Amino acid sequence: MLPLIKVGLPESNKLMPMLEQVLYSGMLAEGEPVYEFERQFARHFGLDRAVAMSSGTAALHAALVLAGVAAGDEVITTSMTAEPTNVVILQIGAIPVFADVDISSGNLDPADIAQKITKKTRAIVVVHYAGIPVRLAEIAEIAQRHGIPLIEDCAHALGARYNDKGIGCVGDFAIFSFQAIKHMTTIDGGVLTFKDESLLRAAKKFRWFGLEKGIPRTEVDITSVGYKYNMHNVAATIGLAQLDVIDNVISRHQANGHFFDEHISSISGLSVPTFDATALPSYWLYTVFSDDFADIEKRLAEVGVAANKLHRPNHYHSIFKPYAGELPQLEKYYQRMIHVPCGWWVTDDDREKIVDALKRG
Numbered sequence: 211m212l213p214l215i216k217v218g219l220p221e222s223n224k225l226m227p228m229l230e231q232v233l234y235s236g237m238l239a240e241g242e243p244v245y246e247f248e249r250q251f252a253r254h255f256g257l258d259r260a261v262a263m264s265s266g267t268a269a270l271h272a273a274l275v276l277a278g279v280a281a282g283d284e285v286i287t288t289s290m291t292a293e294p295t296n297v298v299i300l301q302i303g304a305i306p307v308f309a310d311v312d313i314s315s316g317n318l319d320p321a322d323i324a325q326k327i328t329k330k331t332r333a334i335v336v337v338h339y340a341g342i343p344v345r346l347a348e349i350a351e352i353a354q355r356h357g358i359p360l361i362e363d364c365a366h367a368l369g370a371r372y373n374d375k376g377i378g379c380v381g382d383f384a385i386f387s388f389q390a391i392k393h394m395t396t397i398d399g400g401v402l403t404f405k406d407e408s409l410l411r412a413a414k415k416f417r418w419f420g421l422e423k424g425i426p427r428t429e430v431d432i433t434s435v436g437y438k439y440n441m442h443n444v445a446a447t448i449g450l451a452q453l454d455v456i457d458n459v460i461s462r463h464q465a466n467g468h469f470f471d472e473h474i475s476s477i478s479g480l481s482v483p484t485f486d487a488t489a490l491p492s493y494w495l496y497t498v499f500s501d502d503f504a505d506i507e508k509r510l511a512e513v514g515v516a517a518n519k520l521h522r523p524n525h526y527h528s529i530f531k532p533y534a535g536e537l538p539q540l541e542k543y544y545q546r547m548i549h550v551p552c553g554w555w556v557t558d559d560d561r562e563k564i565v566d567a568l569k570r571g
């Protein structure tokens with residue numbers, strides 16, 4: 211079966227010598243490989259800075275806290291995402307306020323974000339779902355007009371671009387995830403980036419119990435609580451190996467995505483996501499809309515291709531029910547959508563096969 215998602219790692223003859231070197235270096239915790247990964251990652255994706263963390267979830271937690279979100283504050287967010295985006299809001303004791311989505315992309319609808327802003331709104335979290343940039347220009351304008359920090363969850367969107375800049379450059383904060391099945395993995399890991407350089411010290415303390423590295427342990431003073439959210443040298447080494455091959459991986463996702471944009475949109479009864487003209491998605495997944503998603507799933511299974519919805523709108527979970535509200539566009543989107551494989555493992559033959567099967571549906 212051609213899988214919907216797949217773990218990608220560099221060739222073993224490249225990765226294993228690097229791993230062997232770091233594993234027996236005697237330096238496993240956060241050290242120079244982590245700092246080198248941060249420098250290279252930021253340079254590669256055009257970010258001002260990168261603070262490496264143990265996961266995308268840890269980076270999101272840091273982003274929310276550094277944005278000033280505390281217990282009782284409201285955070286405008288999307289339900290159409292993987293659960294970590296919203297579980298972390300609850301972990302802080304803040305209140306997720308779900309805005310509705312744009313039916314043609316599954317991404318947050320700027321107009322509904324504007325409607326959901328109250329005096330208690332402390333941050334807006336957007337998710338570039340499936341690798342498609344949200345309507346960032348409009349959303350950033352709303353956030354700025356109200357003086358509310360904008361956090362971009364780029365977990366699905368590594369390598370996407372907006373206004374010819376790397377994704378993650380518009381919001382006040384952005385996070386990336388290197389969990390197993392993302393464009394790039396460090397097994398588990400994440401990056402936090404942000405515009406305000408003066409937050410760098412606080413971000414680094416946040417990922418290490420509140421301790422400041424470089425000050426002797428017998429003298430250092432913890433003044434605010436931090437977590438054990440650091441990336442370690444082994445994960446960073448895998449990340450460094452990935453950075454050498456990531457452009458090829460992302461371009462293949464994009465080439466397959468463009469192929470589907472062209473060939474699926476013309477099939478009667480089907481439609482595909484739309485996005486801003488200034489956006490270049492990174493197509494982590496490819497989303498197809500129809501009146502009968504189960505038929506698509508069946509047709510593709512018949513030719514050995516996995517397709518499914520992958521995520522569950524978060525407000526369907528019991529823990530989010532108290533915050534659910536009405537999300538009519540999301541309900542329609544979720545009813546009509548299905549994801550099909552689009553990643554680096556999808557060959558020219560595979561993508562032809564997918565389009566042919568969809569034509570027969």
Ligand SMILES: Cc1ncc(COP(=O)(O)O)c(C=O)c1O
Binds near residue numbers: 266337387389399
């Ligand atoms: C949209 C989204 N946000 C956040 C995360 C959290 O990332 P991680 O698994 O690295 O903690 C994920 C990944 O699972 C995700 O898909």
